Amino acid sequence: MNQASTQVVLPDLGEVDGAVVVGWLRCVGDAVQEGDDLVEVETEKTTFVVSAPASGRLAEIAVGEGKRVQVGDRLGNITGG
């Protein structure tokens, strides 16, 4: 079955030197709605909530807690709708 897939990426947070994944708020397999809080990252003493870019199922967590990521990096994947 061919399902639509949407990447979850770290949005452009401005002039920051990347961010660290603090934790995922949902588990692989969870149904998510577009706009749901999905994963928290931290930079500059700031917790930034990355929301789900699409509705569907969280199919993959590509970057786990404690890992450093850069703007545009893929954090995970959402499939279906």
Next chain:
Amino acid sequence: MEYRQTLEVQRSVHALRRTGKVPDVVLTVEHDPVFTRGRTARPLEYRVPLDVVLRAGIPVVDVERGGDITYHGPGQLVAYPIVDLRQHGRDVKRYVGTIEEAVIGALAAFGIEAARRPGFPGVWVQEGKIASVGVYVKDWVTRHGLALNVGVDPAHFGMIHPCGLAVRAVSMNELLERPAALRDVEVRLVESLAHGFGWRLELREPDELEE
């Protein structure tokens, strides 16, 4: 004011800001003693055993802001800017810089020279750290913010490594011959924030925000 109570006020104003029902808001408060632990707090941040902290009757609250453990209490001015960053360049680093510069501007009005330190968020004087920052951003709207030590009980601060660092927390009144009144510092800080964000100020009570 009790910490959890202000957390509720922050969250409700944050929701109003996200839906555009209010303009940018800055809440100012002086808290009852509390330790708050940010998202990256570690257990090693207490200088004294945890039971000593608990016996002192100071609550410890886990919060969603960035950063480590910090202390809030009497003699400390806390400001929570609820700001829509979509209208201020969508830049987390610039935002933190703006609030740090606002603190520096307010301190200058009292003759205190302070600065930012690259890689160490917060505001610093020669003797140590005078203000801390810790922010939470959801849907590009901020909450939490900054804490400026005006005249804080050093015994309380002595229980922790502020923000996980082995640095000294400094109060304005240690540096001033004539102690500053919290209320005067509040006025200066709010004016300084307004200057930094380009706000025109209007004074409101939290329950009078919505029109």
